[in-house]
Amino acid sequence: MVTFIIRRLLLVPVLLFGVTVLIFAMLQLLSPIERSALYVKDFPKNEKAVDGIIKLYGLDQPLYVQYWRWLVGTVDTVGVRHGGILYGDLGYSRTSSIPVAELIANRFPNTLDLTLWAVGPVILVGIWLGVQAAVHQNGFIDQAARVFSIVGTSFPTFVFGLLFILIFYATLHWLPPGRLADEYMQVVNSDAFRHYTTLITIDALLNGRFDVFWDALKHMLLPILTLSYISWATFLRVTRSSMLETLRMEYVTTARAKGLSEHDVIYKHAQPNAMIPVVTLAGFSVVSLLGGVVITETVFNFPGIGSAAARAATQLDVVTMLGFALFNGLILIVSNLAVDILYAVVDPRVRLS
Amino acid sequence: MAQSVPTGDNSLLQDALPTHKIGWFERWLGPENYRIVSGLLKTPASIVGFALIGFFVIVALAAPLIAPPVTPNDPYKIPRDGFSSDPKPPGTEWKKNVMPLPFWWKIFVKSEKMTHIMGTSEGQYDIFYGIIWGTRTAFKTGLVVTITTLLFGVIVGSISAYYGGIVDNIIMRIVDILLILPGILAALILAAVLTPRIGKSLVPTMSALIAFGWMGYARIIRGDILSVKERDYVLAARVIGVKDNRILFRHIIPNAVFPTLVLASLAVGDVVLSFAALSFLGIGTEVGYADWGQVLSFARNWITSLNTYWYIVVWPGLTLVLFVMGWNLVGDALRDVLDPRMRGKT
Numbered sequence: 001m002v003t004f005i006i007r008r009l010l011l012v013p014v015l016l017f018g019v020t021v022l023i024f025a026m027l028q029l030l031s032p033i034e035r036s037a038l039y040v041k042d043f044p045k046n047e048k049a050v051d052g053i054i055k056l057y058g059l060d061q062p063l064y065v066q067y068w069r070w071l072v073g074t075v076d077t078v079g080v081r082h083g084g085i086l087y088g089d090l091g092y093s094r095t096s097s098i099p100v101a102e103l104i105a106n107r108f109p110n111t112l113d114l115t116l117w118a119v120g121p122v123i124l125v126g127i128w129l130g131v132q133a134a135v136h137q138n139g140f141i142d143q144a145a146r147v148f149s150i151v152g153t154s155f156p157t158f159v160f161g162l163l164f165i166l167i168f169y170a171t172l173h174w175l176p177p178g179r180l181a182d183e184y185m186q187v188v189n190s191d192a193f194r195h196y197t198t199l200i201t202i203d204a205l206l207n208g209r210f211d212v213f214w215d216a217l218k219h220m221l222l223p224i225l226t227l228s229y230i231s232w233a234t235f236l237r238v239t240r241s242s243m244l245e246t247l248r249m250e251y252v253t254t255a256r257a258k259g260l261s262e263h264d265v266i267y268k269h270a271q272p273n274a275m276i277p278v279v280t281l282a283g284f285s286v287v288s289l290l291g292g293v294v295i296t297e298t299v300f301n302f303p304g305i306g307s308a309a310a311r312a313a314t315q316l317d318v319v320t321m322l323g324f325a326l327f328n329g330l331i332l333i334v335s336n337l338a339v340d341i342l343y344a345v346v347d348p349r350v351r352l353s
Numbered sequence: 354m355a356q357s358v359p360t361g362d363n364s365l366l367q368d369a370l371p372t373h374k375i376g377w378f379e380r381w382l383g384p385e386n387y388r389i390v391s392g393l394l395k396t397p398a399s400i401v402g403f404a405l406i407g408f409f410v411i412v413a414l415a416a417p418l419i420a421p422p423v424t425p426n427d428p429y430k431i432p433r434d435g436f437s438s439d440p441k442p443p444g445t446e447w448k449k450n451v452m453p454l455p456f457w458w459k460i461f462v463k464s465e466k467m468t469h470i471m472g473t474s475e476g477q478y479d480i481f482y483g484i485i486w487g488t489r490t491a492f493k494t495g496l497v498v499t500i501t502t503l504l505f506g507v508i509v510g511s512i513s514a515y516y517g518g519i520v521d522n523i524i525m526r527i528v529d530i531l532l533i534l535p536g537i538l539a540a541l542i543l544a545a546v547l548t549p550r551i552g553k554s555l556v557p558t559m560s561a562l563i564a565f566g567w568m569g570y571a572r573i574i575r576g577d578i579l580s581v582k583e584r585d586y587v588l589a590a591r592v593i594g595v596k597d598n599r600i601l602f603r604h605i606i607p608n609a610v611f612p613t614l615v616l617a618s619l620a621v622g623d624v625v626l627s628f629a630a631l632s633f634l635g636i637g638t639e640v641g642y643a644d645w646g647q648v649l650s651f652a653r654n655w656i657t658s659l660n661t662y663w664y665i666v667v668w669p670g671l672t673l674v675l676f677v678m679g680w681n682l683v684g685d686a687l688r689d690v691l692d693p694r695m696r697g698k699t
Contacts, residue, residue, distance in 0.1 A: 018533075150681060153681055156674070156677065158633050158646075158649060159666075162652055162670060166659040169656070171659075288535065294537060299656075309538065313541050313542065314545075314636060316548060318542075318546050321541070329534055333533060
């Protein structure tokens with residue numbers, strides 16, 4: 001187990017190197033002048049000044065020098081460091097008029113709030129439904145799940161989101177888009193409201209403001225469903241087929257033969273083994289969620305990193321985009337690591353091989 | 354020579370004999386591939402899927418008849434009926450920049466006046482025209498992207514599997530790294546970086562989808578080739594001194610490529626979906642180009658009044674859903690057919 005984790009940890013620097021090289025390569029599609037936006041707030045109007053910036057930051061140097069400087073930045077004569085993604089300087093966002101790192105720090109809690117609420121129900125209910133569908137094969141839940149997963153996977157996220165808005169917001173006026181109603185936004189921004197985690201829903205609970213919590217949840221319900229319905233469908237399907245396979249195994253027959261109750265056979269003997277492919281799926285779903293927030297947040301006008309990335313993309317603000325790419329890459333490398341370790345915990349065969 | 358037919362109850366031999374007459378088609382495809390194709394043609398779900406895809410193929414081919422272009426030199430430009438911002442409902446009379454009356458309009462509607470069949474969206478772009486010509490855009494982008502990614506993936510995957518060792522290791526690590534970022538985000542970034550270089554057109558988005566789309570095929574074909582390359586006929590070819598290139602392209606790839614080909618042909622739906630998602634976000638083609646994502650993106654500014662302007666979401670949305678569902682239904686049946694545990698059941 002320990003050797004497995006160590007081997008897996010050794011892969012992390014390789015992946016990090018790969019992702020930075022990939023993003024650096026995309027950066028090379030820009031001209032040196034455009035790349036200087038990584039280091040300065042505004043382009044100076046006169047050409048000599050631009051040349052000065054290009055010289056100062058070595059944007060005319062060989063690629064490996066540039067790559068290194070991009071990683072660690074440049075220290076000028078006064079001793080001030082400029083740039084350097086390893087020091088958290090991702091450049092200046094033209095579209096939001098603040099540094100990219102700050103933009104991510106402002107936006108990410110909202111996205112995290114949204115994805116956490118999307119992930120929990122998916123894992124719990126999706127797996128439960130999948131197990132039920134397998135246990136009662138061809139029963140009502142199974143048939144409904146089959147229809148749901150085919151129809152669900154055919155709906156593009158943005159069509160689904162827009163139809164939701166059309167029905168629940170524009171026609172029925174049940175659920176509003178955005179982040180919070182104005183009155184509650186004032187509560188959250190007031191001094192009395194303590195920010196423990198920066199996630200609005202959790203902070204609201206910790207502050208004992210259930211009205212704020214309820215309003216935040218109302219605003220997030222449609223984005224949560226839009227973000228997660230595809231994951232629901234896939235979790236359900238994978239759990240179902242994995243569970244069906246496990247239920248056919250001989251050890252399950254043995255368990256039944258020795259007289260265990262059906263409940264114990266299903267939940268204590270079959271389900272833990274059927275969960276192995278589902279763990280892998282959890283890793284993929286982090287990827288699909290991070291991709292999904294781009295569209296979901298744009299449709300619902302939700303102020304997270306996804307909508308910021310989409311806006312940066314339409315306005316061709318490459319510096320901001322690449323900052324987001326780096327941030328996403330980091331999250332995914334960490335989450336893949338977590339999934340692999342979890343995999344070893346769930347499946348003894350992995351850790352022994 | 355008389356063929357001896359075993360008699361009696363030797364069930365093992367009975368199984369080995371063909372249970373049906375083998376036609377030229379089956380002979381040509383081989384038993385394994387024939388099983389996949391016939392399995393697909395027997396499932397009701399996939400028949401519905403094929404029907405939907407066929408419908409869209411017809412619409413794409415007949416686009417100039419269904420919606421005659423206003424500007425024949427540039428048929429992908431959606432005609433605008435003026436410039437006012439508010440969408441107009443279906444059935445509104447078409448006043449400026451009128452589309453020539455299509456043949457079916459004269460037959461079924463028997464009117465000399467053209468109307469906006471599905472309404473207009475923001476900026477008076479005709480939704481019906483956008484959907485009909487958007488079908489062509491969908492097939493065009495879907496086919497080009499799928500074929501290119503497939504070619505690239507097959508070449509890279511084959512080289513990786515055939516040479517093995519360090520080549521394989523390096524290529525597969527590159528694949529791992531490219532797969533870290535979510536596909537849609539990676540494509541979004543690359544398309545945004547490419548757009549100022551290439552200009553607003555289909556090319557930046559398509560290139561981005563190709564650049565981040567080939568890895569899956571490379572992995573699949575690699576696995577298939579790893580098993581094929583151990584077969585005796587490959588060894589035989591090597592023994593008689595056939596060159597590496599020829600063994601790879603004439604002996605191994607043709608025997609390993611079929612499952613990848615089938616998967617790729619069904620990926621067209623996914624490609625079209627990704628393309629529509631990117632152009633919904635505002636990346637890619639110029640405003641007013643006939644593609645489904647663009648037509649839907651006109652709705653983004655109207656989400657507070659979608660109850661009045663439902664048609665700017667429902668028609669393009671429905672089109673996209675039916676298109677994707679067609680491919681998904683076939684794909685679902687295919688997964689069942691390709692599943693080794695299902696072998697012998699269809």
